[in-house]
Amino acid sequence: MKVTIREVAEAANVSRGTVDRALNHRPGVNPQVAERIIKIADELGYKPDMAARTLANKRYTKTIGVILCSEGNPFFNDVINGVNNALEEMGHFGIQNIVRKIKGFDADLLLKEIDGLLAEKISGLVITPVNSPNVAQKIQELEDANIPVVTINTDISSVKHLAYVGCDYITSGCVAGELLGMMSNGFEEHVALIIGSSMVMAQEQRLRGIKKTLKRDYSNITVEAVIENDDDDQKSYEQVKALLKEKPELTTICFASAGVEGGIKAVRESECGRKLRIITYDLTDIVRENLKSGVVSATICQEPFRQGFLGVEILGRYLLYGTKPKESTVKTHIFIATKYNL
């Protein structure tokens, strides 16, 4: 039957406190005794009871801090939903939370918010980091101070942290390339790729994935232009407008980032007879609308809800039970959605 700490204690002829200390590698146990206890626990097949552990830890409540660069960016709506759902669940287990949202991927603001949360004594942090050295250094400091950090949606390089939950952006580019290829049906196609900025790692990676795949497998597809719209709809509008005038042979536009609304407006206005195919990334309200009406053919998604949810859940489990995910990189799925599978 069920093996509890009590059975282990009896078998080892020590108190339950000592078993607990030994099994959880807490200080203050004779190493020999500890080793013996661990062995006995193992033989008995002892598995800690999460509910009891959680309950006992209620006396020493922990707080999860969350910082999202989400303000004014509709993509993050689903990430936020995921975060909130997981935080609510953690609430049932007595974990508190503080959430901060900032506008843009602004390193200085981010650092200020991190310090703010540290002042509030958070026990762990979930964050969409800016991939800059000073942010990396700050995250290193947190990890060193035993405050685990989980990055979501976008990662930070060169700092070991508890986990990253998000998609692989190069693969995400390859999928777009493959999709463009499939949709060409072997015929000649001329595509334009619209990104936000090649200075953002995720977007540069996507671009790379697309180009690589087209080059390798679809010589019938020519990339006519790569445009950076700074994720700005007005700019996107003007650029796409100019592009369509300049390149009448264009058959497809792929939006690898934001600025979809402006871009589509330009396409709509200039459409005179020919039908441009549009593919996008992610599933914002704008994209959803345009998929339904047939303006956008397909969009490539990355499970934003799950990014938020898992990010918080992984941190929460670590704080509650000390369990780490098997891999520190948790990839969310990339998949293609059409009007039918939103």
Add this chain to the structure above:
Amino acid sequence: MKVTIREVAEAANVSRGTVDRALNHRPGVNPQVAERIIKIADELGYKPDMAARTLANKRYTKTIGVILCSEGNPFFNDVINGVNNALEEMGHFGIQNIVRKIKGFDADLLLKEIDGLLAEKISGLVITPVNSPNVAQKIQELEDANIPVVTINTDISSVKHLAYVGCDYITSGCVAGELLGMMSNGFEEHVALIIGSSMVMAQEQRLRGIKKTLKRDYSNITVEAVIENDDDDQKSYEQVKALLKEKPELTTICFASAGVEGGIKAVRESECGRKLRIITYDLTDIVRENLKSGVVSATICQEPFRQGFLGVEILGRYLLYGTKPKESTVKTHIFIATKYNL
């Protein structure tokens, strides 16, 4: 701060036991008192602590029964993984389990297994049901006896039960239709649809979804044949072989069920110059291999892992905390995968 049952009891001037009984609608409380307690708890913002609840319930252990029609069907591998993962989690919360796997969607076998699990005193059941009247009746009996039932992957009609976790098969067909449409790039295409059996509701629905979408939006695509292979590879091989001889104009084959291996073998053998496009459903090892090698262009997935995982989790949460899912139908996502996003 944190409101516990104790605070509610003090505010209401009753014992904690009475608060518990009132809040959980257990019998044996004066209705007026109960109402007052519920109101006070609400005002105080009382939220039950799941860990404590779980721990307290340890004394009255529950067992989840699982019956899967999965034997010899590789699609179910991921469903099984999901089931096992969730069962392990439930184990931490003191819920036991009994799992039975049977071969084929065989109603009589299924009924026998259900009775077997009932004899083992299961508290709830997760099942891939056969949609037949006698199975429906048996599930009704379980629900009446307060043994909640969750169906996964395929549902049973006309019986109210705790939940169904799986995809919407008509939509799943529409997605294939849309995919075929996208891949045609407006050119004339001739497709064959291969299903297992139109007697299986899921497959009949998929077929319907595909045909509907093609008819409405893609008049350039002609369905040349619909073939039933009984999910048998040998049969599939022979039928596809004959088909290819008979219909040299064929450009695409869509496998809406099993028998992919046999079908692909036939395609391979007969390929003389022309390149047939193949699309499939789900992500078995065979499909994965053929996607990677470029033989299969795309496959339409339905989150099998999640079907298993959520099915068990929903039942477990109901048994532990009495919480029901918001909707009794929990749809898993349908998405398109290419060689890059497996």
Add this chain to the structure above:
DNA sequence: CTGAAAGCGCTTACAG
């Protein structure tokens, strides 16, 4: 370094 004991919040068998 080790043990005895209190406590986390909820549930239910038992007594009244």
Add this chain to the structure above:
DNA sequence: CTGAAAGCGCTTACAG
């Protein structure tokens, strides 16, 4: 119908 109390399994402050 209601209350007092034991107990679920683990953790840690305290005493030794």
